[in-house]
Amino acid sequence: MIQIFKDTLELSQAAAELFVQAANEAVQEKGRFNVALTGGSSPIQMHQLLAQSPYREQVPWEQTYVFWGDERWVPLTDEQSNAKMAFETLLNHVPVPKSQIFPMWGNQEPEIFAQQYEATLREHLGNTGFDLILLGMGDDGHTASLFPGTAVLHEKEKWVVAYYLEPKQIYRITLTAPFINQARKIAFLTFGEKKADALYEVLEGERNPEQYPSQLIQPQNEPIWLVDEAAARRLLKGE
Numbered sequence: 078m079i080q081i082f083k084d085t086l087e088l089s090q091a092a093a094e095l096f097v098q099a100a101n102e103a104v105q106e107k108g109r110f111n112v113a114l115t116g117g118s119s120p121i122q123m124h125q126l127l128a129q130s131p132y133r134e135q136v137p138w139e140q141t142y143v144f145w146g147d148e149r150w151v152p153l154t155d156e157q158s159n160a161k162m163a164f165e166t167l168l169n170h171v172p173v174p175k176s177q178i179f180p181m182w183g184n185q186e187p188e189i190f191a192q193q194y195e196a197t198l199r200e201h202l203g204n205t206g207f208d209l210i211l212l213g214m215g216d217d218g219h220t221a222s223l224f225p226g227t228a229v230l231h232e233k234e235k236w237v238v239a240y241y242l243e244p245k246q247i248y249r250i251t252l253t254a255p256f257i258n259q260a261r262k263i264a265f266l267t268f269g270e271k272k273a274d275a276l277y278e279v280l281e282g283e284r285n286p287e288q289y290p291s292q293l294i295q296p297q298n299e300p301i302w303l304v305d306e307a308a309a310r311r312l313l314k315g316e
């Protein structure tokens with residue numbers, strides 16, 4: 078399902094509303110809300126909205142468990158850290174218990190940490206997927222840290238993988254596509270002209286997940302694409 082918004086504020090408001098709804102549904106049903114946050118720039122405005130009235134009061138923070146979809150393997154103080162951004166824009170401003178926040182960072186080797194993170198997920202989620210996974214999409218069609226041409230795109234068993242991303246000279250840690258696809262709800266936040274080509278290829282182009290890894294995201298319930306008019310330019314033209 079694609080929802081197109083005039084600008085990033087309207088898009089972020091819709092994302093915040095979706096977050097509130099998913100949280101309340103999950104808590105009503107089973108007493109807790111398991112969410113995976115996305116990194117990059119796309120969620121910042123949604124985070125800021127969730128940290129303020131009226132959204133802040135509408136989220137059952139005490140029952141919320143926060144994980145990440147992916148991370149750059151850097152300490153939590155590093156400017157590149159997706160978790161640092163989430164703490165600064167959201168988590169430091171809401172009453173979610175710190176013991177319920179699980180950043181993708183530790184003192185071990187990244188591969189060992191990935192195994193431990195998967196064990197933590199299994200402990201908290203059991204055999205169910207996330208209630209909500211928020212995702213961004215890079216200009217190249219990657220999502221989470223599922224980058225074009227990488228071996229992780231072919232992972233079938235593991236839920237979490239760490240690997241060295243040669244072009245960016247950094248380790249990445251990421252949920253895998255088969256695990257992401259187990260989520261009850263998945264929402265992509267995508268805006269800006271620079272994403273127009275990739276968005277068109279992902280949604281309307283031939284199937285080529287090796288080049289456009291976002292195509293691997295095919296959960297049972299169709300993902301929700303929240304996009305702005307600039308990113309949707311080619312979709313709107315029907316090119």
Ligand SMILES: O=C1O[C@H](COP(=O)(O)O)[C@@H](O)[C@H](O)[C@H]1O
Pocket residue numbers: 115116117118119120147148149159212213214215216219220221222
């Ligand atoms: O590297 C990453 O990029 C994607 C997209 O980032 P954005 O700045 O275009 O929103 C992001 O979804 C991912 O979490 C991040 O690690």
